[in-house]
Amino acid sequence: MSILSRQTRQERTNYPVKVVQFGDGNFMRAFADWQIHIMNNKLGWNAGVAVLQNRAGGVSAEQLQEQNGLFTVCVEGFRDGQAVREYTLVESVVQGINPYTNYEAYAELAVLPDLRFVLSNTTEAGIMYAEEDRLEDQPQGSFPGKLTALLYRRYQHFNGDPGKGLIIIPCELIERNGGTLRGIVLRHAEKWGLEEPFIQWLGEHNLFCSSLVDRIVSGYPQDRAAEMEAKLGYQDPFLTVAEPYHLWVIEGPDWLRAEFPAHQAGLNVIITDDLSPYRTRKVRILNGAHTALTPVAYLAGLNTVEEAVNHELCGAFVEALIQKEIIPVLHIDEQELRDYADAVLERFRNPYLRHQLLSIALNSWSKFDARLKPTLLSFEQQQKRLPDHMVFSLAALIVMYKGVRGSEQIQLSDEPAVLELFRQEWGQYDGTRAAAGQLVSRILQNTRVCGGELGTVAGLAEQAADYVHEIEASGMSRTLAQFFGISDLLISAQEGEE
Numbered sequence: 001m002s003i004l005s006r007q008t009r010q011e012r013t014n015y016p017v018k019v020v021q022f023g024d025g026n027f028m029r030a031f032a033d034w035q036i037h038i039m040n041n042k043l044g045w046n047a048g049v050a051v052l053q054n055r056a057g058g059v060s061a062e063q064l065q066e067q068n069g070l071f072t073v074c075v076e077g078f079r080d081g082q083a084v085r086e087y088t089l090v091e092s093v094v095q096g097i098n099p100y101t102n103y104e105a106y107a108e109l110a111v112l113p114d115l116r117f118v119l120s121n122t123t124e125a126g127i128m129y130a131e132e133d134r135l136e137d138q139p140q141g142s143f144p145g146k147l148t149a150l151l152y153r154r155y156q157h158f159n160g161d162p163g164k165g166l167i168i169i170p171c172e173l174i175e176r177n178g179g180t181l182r183g184i185v186l187r188h189a190e191k192w193g194l195e196e197p198f199i200q201w202l203g204e205h206n207l208f209c210s211s212l213v214d215r216i217v218s219g220y221p222q223d224r225a226a227e228m229e230a231k232l233g234y235q236d237p238f239l240t241v242a243e244p245y246h247l248w249v250i251e252g253p254d255w256l257r258a259e260f261p262a263h264q265a266g267l268n269v270i271i272t273d274d275l276s277p278y279r280t281r282k283v284r285i286l287n288g289a290h291t292a293l294t295p296v297a298y299l300a301g302l303n304t305v306e307e308a309v310n311h312e313l314c315g316a317f318v319e320a321l322i323q324k325e326i327i328p329v330l331h332i333d334e335q336e337l338r339d340y341a342d343a344v345l346e347r348f349r350n351p352y353l354r355h356q357l358l359s360i361a362l363n364s365w366s367k368f369d370a371r372l373k374p375t376l377l378s379f380e381q382q383q384k385r386l387p388d389h390m391v392f393s394l395a396a397l398i399v400m401y402k403g404v405r406g407s408e409q410i411q412l413s414d415e416p417a418v419l420e421l422f423r424q425e426w427g428q429y430d431g432t433r434a435a436a437g438q439l440v441s442r443i444l445q446n447t448r449v450c451g452g453e454l455g456t457v458a459g460l461a462e463q464a465a466d467y468v469h470e471i472e473a474s475g476m477s478r479t480l481a482q483f484f485g486i487s488d489l490l491i492s493a494q495e496g497e498e
């Protein structure tokens with residue numbers, strides 16, 4: 001079977017580059033590029049995307065270019081209760097460029113007359129100020145450094161033409177991504193001593209929009225690729241599976257709807273003057289539930305989100321966590337939150353995604369900080385007690401970072417300093433309740449773990465240490481059953497049956 005390439009479909013249009021996209025990962029391809037493909041087909045939006053590889057290592061953008069930017073998205077799951085599986089050969093990407101090996105092609109993008117949008121997803125780590133970046137670097141190491149240089153080149157080429165400014169929509173899951181990116185770009189411009197009229201052009205004729213993205217994209221379907229590719233009639237290393245649900249909330253002025261008319265193509269894109277309620281709802285409920293469920297379910301021997309939500313105890317655990325601990329502290333219409341939570345749990349049950357718990361576990365501590373800690377702190381303040389499910393999940397995460405599940409080593413992926421902290425702490429643990437107490441206290445006070453803030457919450461270390469000790473002594477399944485008040489007799493009977 002041949003690899004997908006543009007020669008296989010000669011009749012297709014080569015759209016002019018209207019969008020530069022920093023990031024060529026599964027998510028951006030199955031989310032932004034898939035939507036632009038639909039806008040091109042339904043509205044004649046006529047936009048080509050030049051996709052850039054974010055980091056020097058790897059060859060992903062070059063490989064995408066080898067298949068002429070073509071790739072397949074398989075949307076699989078339930079829509080209005082009906083099972084769907086839809087393949088789309090996405091044709092919006094017209095160039096895949098590695099700026100580290102093909103700087104010239106990359107630099108040329110800045111002066112393209114039709115260019116209007118910049119999209120990005122450089123993970124939570126990508127929107128940061130890099131002191132070492134210089135204007136003359138080819139290219140700058142950081143994404144904001146690259147963007148500043150690209151905008152400056154465009155400004156110079158078009159002599160500050162107001163009509164050549166860009167609309168920049170970052171998709172990174174950080175708060176106020178647009179404003180933060182804008183601030184860093186201005187900082188580079190000042191540090192590099194770029195002239196005042198450029199800074200004025202930057203501020204007046206370029207729009208930085210914060211945005212919130214929501215779609216579960218599980219990536220290349222390792223276990224089903226052969227079956228799918230046989231059906232498609234070609235091999236596609238960029239084949240990506242995504243759920244039907246998608247939501248893109250963009251904070252911007254009303255006129256943006258005409259420039260980016262995604263809603264007219266039936267896409268779930270909302271342009272609003274305030275995205276914060278959408279963001280809080282999504283990060284606290286969907287991402288919070290993912291992050292809290294992962295260590296509990298993984299240590300209980302499960303591997304995917306679907307297995308976890310369908311498991312009697314793990315499913316009940318995550319549902320109670322959302323309903324009793326996350327929703328009560330949010331200041332958003334309660335019914336709307338409950339409807340959203342139901343929809344999220346339904347999405348988690350999607351049998352086609354095979355969303356690996358271990359992939360969600362990546363950088364779990366920074367996720368706990370952003371997605372769960374705010375709920376924990378608000379709950380404690382409002383209710384003058386600790387949120388029990390969340391404390392249990394915190395304990396499970398501490399145990400998961402011991403790095404073993406039965407006889408298996410867990411492939412943990414986190415900052416080296418965080419991994420080293422847990423290695424040292426677990427190295428000293430002797431199995432006693434006292435040792436669990438000391439271990440948990442030291443971890444929660446360490447500034448690498450949620451800034452050390454959890455160490456100041458009254459009673460938290462004690463309660464978490466009880467769970468850590470219990471999980472270590474009896475295993476996750478038994479501790480979870482006890483958490484739900486299932487009697488020892490019943491647990492033993494169930495274990496006997498297994």
Ligand SMILES: NC(=O)c1ccc[n+]([C@@H]2O[C@H](COP(=O)([O-])OP(=O)(O)OC[C@H]3O[C@@H](n4cnc5c(N)ncnc54)[C@H](O)[C@@H]3O)[C@@H](O)[C@H]2O)c1
Pocket residue numbers: 023024025026027028053054055121122123124125126173213214215216217218
């Ligand atoms: N997969 C999903 O369901 C989903 C949904 C919403 C948001 N996201 C976000 O999208 C991001 C990428 O997810 P994916 O599924 O495409 O993964 P992926 O592994 O397919 O792609 C990762 C992308 O991030 C880039 N990257 C990684 N570390 C970086 C760094 N330090 N600086 C700059 N770029 C870096 C890589 O170069 C690549 O382009 C994640 O941060 C995730 O939070 C994913």
Ligand SMILES: O=P(O)(O)OC[C@@H](O)[C@@H](O)[C@H](O)[C@H](O)CO
Pocket residue numbers: 173213214215216217286287290291359360362
């Ligand atoms: O992608 P991460 O690693 O930041 O977080 C894991 C999941 O919570 C996340 O990918 C969700 O599936 C996604 O945010 C849904 O829109």
